[in-house]
């Protein structure tokens with residue numbers, strides 16, 4: 001199947017199965033029901049992005065019963081259209097403008113609920129309203145149950161992540177073919193967003209261009225600075241393709257790289273490779289961070305590596321597992337995450353190399369394939 005043929009949607013059977021697994025996961029955790037408002041969890045379970053507005057849309061997934069979808073009546077046609085065959089597996093409960101949707105949700109929970117999990121990104125106004133209505137019910141966040149399902153990707157999800165990575169690589173290679181000198185960061189960033197869309201992304205979500213001293217600021221907001229000879233330039237780009245995220249960073253040098261920068265980059269490249277090589281099922285996530293940090297620290301740049309080594313990626317750009325000191329959870333086959341060490345010398349320059357990898361049975365499957373060499377651009 002080529003990229004062009006790839007359907008953005010999974011068949012209804014996949015979502016029906018996810019709904020059943022989510023109910024089982026909730027039950028196993030002593031949760032009587034999951035309340036899921038429009039978020040990545042909602043997309044994961046139902047396969048479409050509902051508008052997350054002040055009017056309540058909420059999937060009520062009881063651990064012991066059939067799922068119900070409470071939504072404003074005006075959203076019902078969209079939901080039925082988007083849900084397709086999955087709509088038959090759900091009770092769709094529309095509410096009118098004069099109804100109280102929170103009472104509808106409370107009614108669907110029944111009197112027996114003792115513990116209810118709500119989406120981490122449910123609006124505070126909704127949580128507080130539910131809190132007031134649900135009396136003695138204990139409210140907890142849904143992320144432990146939902147991430148247990150979402151963190152391990154199916155083969156079809158990995159294929160989507162791979163296509164997203166390749167599309168980002170294409171954009172990266174195009175921008176690295178230069179020239180960059182004489183162009184403002186903002187202009188290069190806008191060009192990258194177009195390249196991401198041209199390569200098949202539905203959305204271009206970020207295009208960090210940090211040049212010269214700005215390359216030492218990991219989340220630099222591209223501005224009016226004009227890129228010049230002698231600059232290191234950090235390019236960190238990504239978006240969504242077929243519903244799944246891309247996120248890759250390459251660092252280039254404008255003109256012939258300074259000897260000092262070459263040394264820094266060589267250390268960084270070795271650290272990034274070491275972290276990739278540390279990936280295997282059963283390895284604590286923090287060991288991958290340590291593998292990169294050890295090399296950077298031994299080279300004397302320990303204080304200049306000011307962030308974790310990586311983050312999970314899937315329907316969201318940042319999700320579990322986090323590759324960070326203190327996370328002793330073992331990696332599992334099928335988990336997808338970034339490996340992105342960086343070295344940042346304030347006021348001078350910085351560099352980062354970022355790939356998305358999937359933990360495979362024998363080690364890391366590196367999804368990005370654009371060159372990690374230090375490229376000199378015009």
Ligand code: ZN
Pocket residue numbers: 218219
């Ligand atoms: Zn970042």
Ligand code: ZN
Pocket residue numbers: 236237238247248249354
């Ligand atoms: Zn990134």
Ligand code: ZN
Pocket residue numbers: 247311338340354
């Ligand atoms: Zn990242």
